[in-house]
Amino acid sequence: MQRSNLYIVVFSAILTIVLGGLLSGTSVVLKPLQDKQVELDTKKKILGAVMDISNIEDANEILALYDKRVTSTVVDINGEPMATDAKGNPLVAEKIDFQKNHNKFKKDVESRPYPVFMYMKEDGSGVDAYIFPMFGAGLWDWISGFVAVDSDLNTVRGVAFDHKSETPGLGARITDEAVKARFVGKKLYDASGTLQSVNMIKGEKGEPLDDHHIDGMSGATLTGKGLNAMLMDYFGYYGAYIDKVKAVNEPVAQVVEPATEVEEETAE
C-alpha cells in the first residue's frame, strides 16, 4: 500500500516519540535498582577477596557487612590521599570506575586515582587487611582483580579476579577457587624489600614453589602473563602508599626503602 510522504514522516515521528518515551521511562525507573546491583557487585568482589561470602544470599546482608567492616580511601601515585579529581569532584573509592581510569590514564599513571579498601578487625581496633583493586589485560579482553594483603602489607590474604571473555576452562579459571587459593600466603616483597609480586608460572606442575611464584594454568599461559603484568604494575603504583603505611606501622624498620621505591616509579 502506497502512503503519502507526509503520512510516513508523521508515523515515524510518533513511533520515535512513543518508543523513546518508553525507553527513557524504563531507564529512569530501573536506574536505582541497577545502581544498587553495580554497587553490590563491587562490594561483593571486595569482600570476596578477604572472606568467603558465597553462602550469603541476601543482598542487604552483604551491604551491611560491607558497611560494618570496610572503610576506604583514595590515594595518588605518591601515596597521598586524594580527595577530589582533576575537575574538583569529590572522589569516593567505591564509585571509582577503575576500568575507565585504567584506560584513561594509561600513559599518565601519575594522575590516576587509586582506591584502597581496608577490611577492619572485628572489634574495629585496626586494619585486618588491605584490598587493592587492579585492572589489566588478559588474552581476549580485560581482567580485573581485588587483591587482599595482610596488615603486614606483604602477605597475600586472598584474591578475587574477574574477566570479560577469557576462555572457559582455560584462562577463565582465574575465577576458580582452586586457582585463587594458590595466591594465599604468597609474599609481595622479598627479604630486601624489593617488589617481586606474585607470578604465575607457565604450565601446571603441581610442585611447591617459592614465595613469589604460583602454579600456572595449563593452556592459559597468556592469561597468566596478563595476570602477572597486572599484579606487578598495580603493586608498583600502590608502592608509595604501601611504604607510607608500613613506615607508620613500624617507623624504625622502614627508613631507606621508600626512596628507592619512588625512584623505580618515576623510571617506569
Place this chain on the structure above:
Amino acid sequence: MSTETLEQAIVKEPAEPLLSKRRKKFITDPLNDDNPITIQVLGICSALAVTVKMEPTLVMSIAVLFVIVFSNLIISLMRDIIPGRVRIIVQLAIVATLVTLVSEVLKAYLFDMYKVLGAFVGLIITNCIVMGRLEAFAMANKAYDSVLDGLGSGFGYAWIILTVAFFRELFGSGTVFDVPVYATLSEWTGGLVNIQTNGLMVDSIGAFMVLGILIWVQRTQNGYVEH
C-alpha cells in the same frame, strides 16, 4: 530469507477454536519440521555464542522468546498502519526497543546474568529469527496467530540451544546448570570413573559439532531432500 515459506492468505472462518489444527501447527512446526535453527539455519550466531553453559542459555532463550512474541504481537497489531516503504525500519525500531527493555530489566534484576550475556542480549536485535518472523508472518497475519507463531519459533530456538548447551556444558565443564556431574561421578565411584573435560566443547567449535550432529539426527529422522 529465501528459505522462508511465505504464509498464504488466510481463509476467514467464523469461529475458529483457540487451538485449531491450523493454529497448533504454528507452534509445532518450528519445533521440528520448520525449526528456525536446524532447518532454516537462522540465529546461528547466538546459538554458538551463549551455549557454553545452561544457565545463561536459559536466560537467553527466555529473552528471545519474549522479544519474538511481543514484537510479533505489536507488529501484527500495527500491520495496517505501517507504511510499506519504511516497514523494515519500523520492525527494527520495535525489536530494538524490546531488546533494550530486556537488557535493562536483566541489569536491574539478574546482574550476574547480565554480565555474562551483556553483548549477546543486545545482539538479539540482529537475530534473524525475530526479523524473519516479523517480515514473513506478523506483517500478514492476525495478532493471536502471530503470538502463536512467535511462541513456536521461540520454543523452536530455545530447545535447540538448550540441547546444545546441555552437551557443551556437560562435556566442556563437566557440569549441568553448574551442578558438578563429573566430580560427583568420580566421587561415587571412588575415582574409578574420572572423566576429563573437553576444552574443545567450550570453544565455538564445540557448538558447531553439537549443532551439526543435531541437524544430522533430525534429518535422518524426518527424511531430508536437497532442493
